[in-house]
Amino acid sequence: xxxxxxxxxxxxxxxxxxxxxxxxxxxxxxxxxxxxxxxxxxxxxxxxxxxxxxxxxxxxxxxxxxxxxxxxxxxxxxxxxxxxxxxxxxxxxxxxxxxxxxxxxxxxxxxxxxxxxxxxxxxxxxxxxxxxxxxxxxxxxxxxxxxxxxxxxxxxxxxxxxxxxxxxxxxxxxxxxxxxxxxxxxxxxxxxxxxxxxxxxxxxxxxxxxxxxxxxxxxxxxxx
Numbered sequence: 001x002x003x004x005x006x007x008x009x010x011x012x013x014x015x016x017x018x019x020x021x022x023x024x025x026x027x028x029x030x031x032x033x034x035x036x037x038x039x040x041x042x043x044x045x046x047x048x049x050x051x052x053x054x055x056x057x058x059x060x061x062x063x064x065x066x067x068x069x070x071x072x073x074x075x076x077x078x079x080x081x082x083x084x085x086x087x088x089x090x091x092x093x094x095x096x097x098x099x100x101x102x103x104x105x106x107x108x109x110x111x112x113x114x115x116x117x118x119x120x121x122x123x124x125x126x127x128x129x130x131x132x133x134x135x136x137x138x139x140x141x142x143x144x145x146x147x148x149x150x151x152x153x154x155x156x157x158x159x160x161x162x163x164x165x166x167x168x169x170x171x172x173x174x175x176x177x178x179x180x181x182x183x184x185x186x187x188x189x190x191x192x193x194x195x196x197x198x199x200x201x202x203x204x205x206x207x208x209x210x211x212x213x214x215x216x217x218x219x220x221x222x223x224x
Contacts, residue, residue, distance in 0.1 A: 007073040011080070019076045022046045033069035048079075054143070058082070089148050096144050096151075106141040107131075119158055121216025130154075130223050157223065161216050168215065176210040 004016050026034050026042040036059050043050065050058070058078045059070060070078065089096075099107045099115060109128040116122040116130070134142060134150040142150055168176045168184050178199050185195050202210055202218040210218065 005073055008076050011076065016076065019079060020072065023072050023075050031069075033071055034075060035069045038069075048082075050082075054082075054145075057137075085145060089144050092148055092151055093144070096147050099147070106143055107147060108141045112142075116154070118213050119216070120154070120161060120221060121213060121219065126223065133223070153223070157221050161212075161219055161221050164219050164221075165212055165215050174211065175207075176215055178208065181210075 004011075004013070008016060023034065024030075025046070026038055028038050028042065036055055039048070039050075039059075040055060059068075096107070097103075099111055101111065109124065109131045112131055113122070113124055113127045116127045122130070130153065131140075131142060131150070134146050134153070136146055165176070166172075168180055170180045170183060178196065181195050181199060182192065185198075186192075198218060199208065199210065202214045204214055205211070
């Protein structure tokens with residue numbers, strides 16, 4: 001049985017032996033370390049279908065001696081952390097696919113915009129700002145790991161817009177009429193002509209009332 005270092009002593013031996021077989025297979029030149037190039041070339045065979053950014057993240061964090069490669073201990077710790085991260089994002093994979101309708105494995109502001117426009121009333125500038133907030137590696141797109149925090153923020157903002165919509169929608173029919181707008185806005189100091197102009201400005205389908213998307217544009221929930 002192989003001997004393992006104290007750095008991974010708390011990990012069950014069968015798990016370590018499994019990782020050792022994978023490590024040895026990926027270590028093409030058998031120098032006891034895996035380079036980024038070796039990982040990119042062979043890792044996919046073992047189900048490690050990582051993006052280049054994920055590889056850079058693993059090697060940047062784990063290559064403690066800055067040798068350009070990771071040791072077995074570093075490999076094990078990185079793979080276990082990645083497994084935990086994948087488990088954490090499992091519940092959002094379906095929602096990620098809704099945004100990533102091109103199936104490219106990442107989301108840009110262009111792909112997020114139709115959804116955020118419909119659900120939050122965002123324009124493209126506001127969409128780009130929200131995507132930028134969660135684009136940690138500054139590549140102008142969201143990986144599924146970045147998307148997790150992004151989606152939490154989207155749901156938080158949507159809940160705020162929904163709460164406001166329910167306050168205005170007195171009869172619960174899914175629309176806000178001029179009269180319902182008056183009942184909520186007059187006590188806040190708005191005048192009849194101002195309320196009328198709000199309806200006129202945001203009523204894009206011309207039915208003299210605001211649906212949820214039209215209301216969201218009016219409400220303009222702040223992202224910060």
